[in-house]
Amino acid sequence: MPKWLTDKFIIGLAPMDGVTDEPYRQTQCFVGKPDVIITEFVSAEGISRGGVQLYDELLYGENERPIIGQIFGKEPESFYTAAIILSHLGFDGIDINMGCPAKTVTQHGSGAALIDKPEVASDIIKSVRQGIDDYRSGKKTINDIGLKNPSLEVIKRNLKYSGNPEPKNPTLSVKTRVGTSQNSIDRWIPHLLKHNLDFMTLHGRTLKQGYSGLADWDAIKIAASMAKDAHTPLWGNGDIQNLTQAREYGEKYGVTGILIGRASMGNPWIFTDKIPTLRDKFSLMCYHAQKFTEIFPERQFDPMRKHFLLYASGHPHAKNLRAKLVHLSSLDQLYALEEEFLSC
Numbered sequence: 568m569p570k571w572l573t574d575k576f577i578i579g580l581a582p583m584d585g586v587t588d589e590p591y592r593q594t595q596c597f598v599g600k601p602d603v604i605i606t607e608f609v610s611a612e613g614i615s616r617g618g619v620q621l622y623d624e625l626l627y628g629e630n631e632r633p634i635i636g637q638i639f640g641k642e643p644e645s646f647y648t649a650a651i652i653l654s655h656l657g658f659d660g661i662d663i664n665m666g667c668p669a670k671t672v673t674q675h676g677s678g679a680a681l682i683d684k685p686e687v688a689s690d691i692i693k694s695v696r697q698g699i700d701d702y703r704s705g706k707k708t709i710n711d712i713g714l715k716n717p718s719l720e721v722i723k724r725n726l727k728y729s730g731n732p733e734p735k736n737p738t739l740s741v742k743t744r745v746g747t748s749q750n751s752i753d754r755w756i757p758h759l760l761k762h763n764l765d766f767m768t769l770h771g772r773t774l775k776q777g778y779s780g781l782a783d784w785d786a787i788k789i790a791a792s793m794a795k796d797a798h799t800p801l802w803g804n805g806d807i808q809n810l811t812q813a814r815e816y817g818e819k820y821g822v823t824g825i826l827i828g829r830a831s832m833g834n835p836w837i838f839t840d841k842i843p844t845l846r847d848k849f850s851l852m853c854y855h856a857q858k859f860t861e862i863f864p865e866r867q868f869d870p871m872r873k874h875f876l877l878y879a880s881g882h883p884h885a886k887n888l889r890a891k892l893v894h895l896s897s898l899d900q901l902y903a904l905e906e907e908f909l910s911c
């Protein structure tokens with residue numbers, strides 16, 4: 568196991584599709600670096616079958632390490648190919664998504680639907696393990712897995728962006744939930760633990776719950792104790808609001824790490840002990856937007872608006888600001904709001 572995984576209690580950034588893209592992660596690292604970062608999930612079938620645009624989600628900087636790439640899907644063969652791609656891209660770890668509750672994902676048997684398909688889940692884990700091993704031993708290279716030129720070119724672009732890293736020996740992990748319609752940790756966690764994972768993350772909700780209700784930390788505690796017996800680190804996840812709570816929950820529920828997701832949105836200072844001023848918030852909104860236009864120059868500004876609203880939440884003039892922030896379409900328009908943002 569790598570040192571970063573066993574050295575200390577981990578407090579990391581949870582993967583969030585449509586949120587934790589590369590500009591977001593760069594902004595997060597600029598303010599305060601989480602102990603580990605996981606990318607948004609990317610479709611194993613998509614990247615292995617030529618979905619070149621999906622590679623935007625796998626862009627990362629050297630400053631984000633340890634950085635783990637997350638993949639989802641349902642076909643073990645695609646996971647094998649995806650594991651070779653992520654190994655080649657130099658990720659520190661490969662995480663398999665077995666927790667996404669979105670209908671678009673679960674109706675195809677991917678994400679949290681795998682909780683009820685333990686045999687397929689096993690095949691997927693074994694395929695990723697095989698992909699990692701075959702790449703490391705030199706049995707398979709990036710040129711041996713049937714990728715066409717556009718994919719090979721975009722892989723080169725990603726490598727260049729990351730500073731042409733040497734391949735690592737990636738960790739293999741699973742992020743999952745406590746069950747589908749009800750808590751099934753008694754069956755599901757021992758099943759996962761048979762696979763000699765480097766670690767696993769457990770979000771304390773069922774698929775059915777989606778993001779409603781509260782995360783069941785008592786269930787996480789029971790799973791953490793099973794994982795301890797199997798010598799597998801287990802990270803807890805769900806509803807953590809700050810560093811103090813993360814550390815307290817670590818002690819109380821016996822997990823070796825915590826992932827923080829939603830509470831970091833608009834508040835990347837969550838990974839520090841700093842309370843941001845309005846000036847800090849405005850400067851960071853500008854930094855985030857600059858990163859976005861730098862990294863994705865061809866994209867419309869629209870996806871930034873949700874972040875602006877979050878940075879502005881709690882602002883004394885939030886209502887007036889919101890009306891303007893939802894219409895921003897350029898950096899200059901954002902800069903023009905400085906005076907209003909800083910006055911209160």
Ligand SMILES: Cc1cc2nc3c(=O)[nH]c(=O)nc-3n(C[C@H](O)[C@H](O)[C@H](O)COP(=O)(O)O)c2cc1C
Pocket residue numbers: 581582583584585586606607608637664666667742770804805806807826827828829830
């Ligand atoms: C908008 C959004 C997107 C998410 N995308 C992913 C994802 O791509 N992969 C994943 O494993 N979990 C994803 N999650 C789940 C989070 O990683 C996390 O498990 C969940 O939000 C609970 O943690 P929190 O209460 O700290 O936010 C997503 C959650 C949200 C809100």
